[in-house]
Amino acid sequence: MMDFDVVDLPETDHVDEGDVAPDFVRPLVNDEYWEDAALSDVTDDGPTLLVFHPMDGAFPATYVWNEVRDRGWTDDLTVVGLSISSPYEHKAFIEDRGIDARLFSDPKATVAVEYGIAHDLDGMTGVTEPRPAVYLLDADRTVEYAWVAAEWPDFPPYDEVEDAIEGI
Structure with missing residues (x-):
């Protein structure tokens, strides 16, 4: 049993349902390379699930x-x-975990602050990361579904997220 x-x-x-993200x-970052990209470039292609997660290597991220x-x-x-992990860490995490998604790198957690989900890590002075959160966005970045952790660790209600995905 894990001790935490x-x-x-x-x-x-x-940021909540009905807001523009x-x-x-x-x-x-993907499994081959990384480049600067805007969230709006990603959502232009259609519905997007944006998953904020703890740093790579933390058991909740896995x-x-x-x-x-x-x-x-x-x-x-x-x-x-x-997450706050670097592009190098993301690339390794994607390869090690077989993740079929791209990951944004935000080491200073400024996106988490902008979304209102920044979390200062206990016992790690000066380290802030996003609390776990899931946003289902339409092509205009309107939030169709939002879940934000109320405790740490906390995990998305996967069945609820899946229902939201099916409904978009």
Whole structure:
């Protein structure tokens, strides 16, 4: 059994359903290379699932991406992730975990701050990462579905996310 404490996260005024998700430009990483890309460039291709996750290597990130892969969501729509991990770490994480999605790199967590989901890590002074969150966006970046963690660790309600994907 894993030894960790569940931590309640404070209330937050985060991006929510009906809002237009803020656009941003960050390195977008796949299993071969990375390049700067805007979220709006990704959503222009149609519905997009934006998955904020803890840094690569943290067990919640592995669990989330295993679930995304096992449910085949990348077959149904564009799925992208975002964490504070570097492009080098993302590339290795994608290869090691067999992730069929691209991951945005946001080492300073400025996107998490803009989305209202920044989380200062206990015992790691100066380290901020996004709390786990899932946003289903339409082509205009309107949030059709939003889930944001209320505690750490917390995992998306996968069946609910899947229902939202099927409904778009």
